Amino acid sequence: MTASRGRTGRPPLTEERRAEIRLEIARAAVDLFVDQGVAATTGEQIGQAVGVSARTVWRYFPSKESCVRPLLTAGIDVIAACLREWPPGRPLEDAFAWQLEDDERLLVGPDPTTVGALVRLTRTEPGLRAVWLQTHDEAEPAFARALAERAGLPDADFRSTVQAAMFNAALRAAVEHHAWRATDTPADRATARTELAEALRSALAVVARGLT
Known part of the structure; x- marks a missing residue:
C-alpha cells in the first residue's frame, strides 16, 4: 500500500487576495486605456502590467471593458452605509459630502484621479459607457434598501425606490461633471476628493429642491 500524498501546488487564494487582484487588473486596464485606447489594448498587456497571465485576466473578467468594474463598484457598500447613517434632520447635500471628504472608509477606496480618468473615457468608449451605466443600475437597489432601512420601511417601499433613483442620478451626474471638467494635470488625491x-x-442640493 502506498502512502497517500498530501495536496501539492499553491494554496488557494483568499477572497481578499482575489479582490486585490481584481483591483490591480482594473487599475492597469485604465492606465492602458488612457495611454493607447481600448481597441489597442489586449488582455495580454493588461496581465503583463499586473504580473499575471491573460488567462488569469479572463478568469476574473469576461471582457477587457469589464476589467474596470472593481473601480466603479468599490464604493457602493460604503455609500449605502452612509445613506443608512445619514442623521435625521440634516440636509443630505451636507451630510453626505462631509462623509465623502472625511470618512476613512471612503479614503481607502480607489484613487479619485484614476476613477476620473476612467469616467472621462466613457464619453468616447461605448463599451466602458455600458459598464459605467450598468454599475449604477446595479447600485440603485442597494441605495433603496439603505434608505428604506433608515426610515424603518420595507425593502420594497416605493418612496425609497424613487429616492434612490434620484440620489443615484445625482451621484452619477456629479462624478461625470467633476471628471469631465478636470484638466490634463491631475490633482492630488486630497484635492480631487474635495472637489x-x-x-x-x-x-444633491438640486435634488433636495426638487422640480419647481
Missing part, C-alpha cells in the same frame, strides 16, 4: 465632494454637494 468631487463639492460637485456631489451641489448635485
Whole structure:
C-alpha cells in the first residue's frame, strides 16, 4: 500500500487576495486605456502590467471593458452605509459630502484621479459607457434598501425606490461633471476628493429642491 500524498501546488487564494487582484487588473486596464485606447489594448498587456497571465485576466473578467468594474463598484457598500447613517434632520447635500471628504472608509477606496480618468473615457468608449451605466443600475437597489432601512420601511417601499433613483442620478451626474471638467494635470488625491465632494454637494442640493 502506498502512502497517500498530501495536496501539492499553491494554496488557494483568499477572497481578499482575489479582490486585490481584481483591483490591480482594473487599475492597469485604465492606465492602458488612457495611454493607447481600448481597441489597442489586449488582455495580454493588461496581465503583463499586473504580473499575471491573460488567462488569469479572463478568469476574473469576461471582457477587457469589464476589467474596470472593481473601480466603479468599490464604493457602493460604503455609500449605502452612509445613506443608512445619514442623521435625521440634516440636509443630505451636507451630510453626505462631509462623509465623502472625511470618512476613512471612503479614503481607502480607489484613487479619485484614476476613477476620473476612467469616467472621462466613457464619453468616447461605448463599451466602458455600458459598464459605467450598468454599475449604477446595479447600485440603485442597494441605495433603496439603505434608505428604506433608515426610515424603518420595507425593502420594497416605493418612496425609497424613487429616492434612490434620484440620489443615484445625482451621484452619477456629479462624478461625470467633476471628471469631465478636470484638466490634463491631475490633482492630488486630497484635492480631487474635495472637489468631487463639492460637485456631489451641489448635485444633491438640486435634488433636495426638487422640480419647481
